[in-house]
Amino acid sequence: MNIGEAARGSGVSEKMIRHYEAIGLLAPARQANGYRRYAAADVAVLRFIRHARDLAFPLEEVRRLLALWQDRGRASAEVRGIALAHVAALEEKAASLAAMAASLRHLASHCHGDGRPECPILDGLEGKHDDHPAC
Template identity: 85%
Template sequence: MSCTIGEASKASGVSEKMIRHYEAIGLLRPLREANGYRRYGEADIAVLRFIRHARDLAFPLEEVRRLLTLWQDRGRASAEVRAIALAHVAALEEKAQSLQRMAESLRHLAAHCHGDARPDCPILDGLEGKTSC
């Protein structure tokens, strides 16, 4: 079975633009016909689904590349995959803590804003650096 980029997009849930991008950065290598058109087989669709799921979990592209290489290597040890996943969990948790601190800072600024017709605004002052959070 071989399909067009549009069909591959529908089958994988990855936009045509992203499929072209993944090809440009070497994550995907579809067959090219003599006329230059790309043709995608079942293996290409599987790769696209893998990439989409990894990106849905917020893996950066370089980590997706590493995971894709490991996924395609049936002789790989799962320990490396686990290490990548756990490192990503740690990065996500750090990002979540950072986002929580930002939300707390903004909540603090908003609590000190009267939200009325007066021009003074602790939120804007805080963004300017006039107040500390």
Template identity: 60%
Template sequence: MNIGEASKASGVSTKMIRYYEQIKLISPALRTQSSYRTYADNDVHTLRFIRRARDLGFSVEQMKALLALWRDRSRASADVKTFALDHVAELERKAAAIQEMIRTLRHLASHCHGDDRPECPIIDEIANASDKEIPEINARFGVSALK
């Protein structure tokens, strides 16, 4: 099947399939004489695995490790369980940081008059917060560090 068909069958966009190939998360696709990528059922199965891992919030590096565990038929399930529980702990830290941000913003918004005056506790808090009060959050809501 071609890349479009593999994309539809796996739920992974063609752009992401090309990216995963580029970063060596997946093996390079076989090519036709016309240089079109072709995919087999096992490739689609791997792409579905990656899609599900991504949906569960695993990073690319974590997906590489998961793929290695998946392919290693002699692995211990305890290793997979530990890996998953470590990810759960990371997600819980991120969720706690996000909840704290929500509480802070709600509190600040409740103290903002929301009128024509320039005074605003939201802006004041953001401008005057110390480094230790601000959790660092990446674009995917991942906490990189809590100061």
């Protein structure tokens, strides 16, 4: 199949397929004329990559997971370790995002949102309340 068919079959854009090939995550066969030729196995790899990226795994972790997926003699403990480390990173990121949202929500709650030029949100972004981050 050609790249368009592989894209439709995997849910990965043609641009990203080319990128994954360029960074070595995918190695489709080449025809004599140089055109890529994708097999069902390539589409399966692309689906794997897409699902891993949907779970926000960084590309280097996707590379490791892909290698483990392709290694039938792998130890599932290594896969579990990668997954749990990623869960911890996601939870840390979620906590950080929640803290940012709380800070911004607090600033917005002190803004009158009317025609006045005074704006606690802009003051907070300027750092006028760095000594009182909750204000």
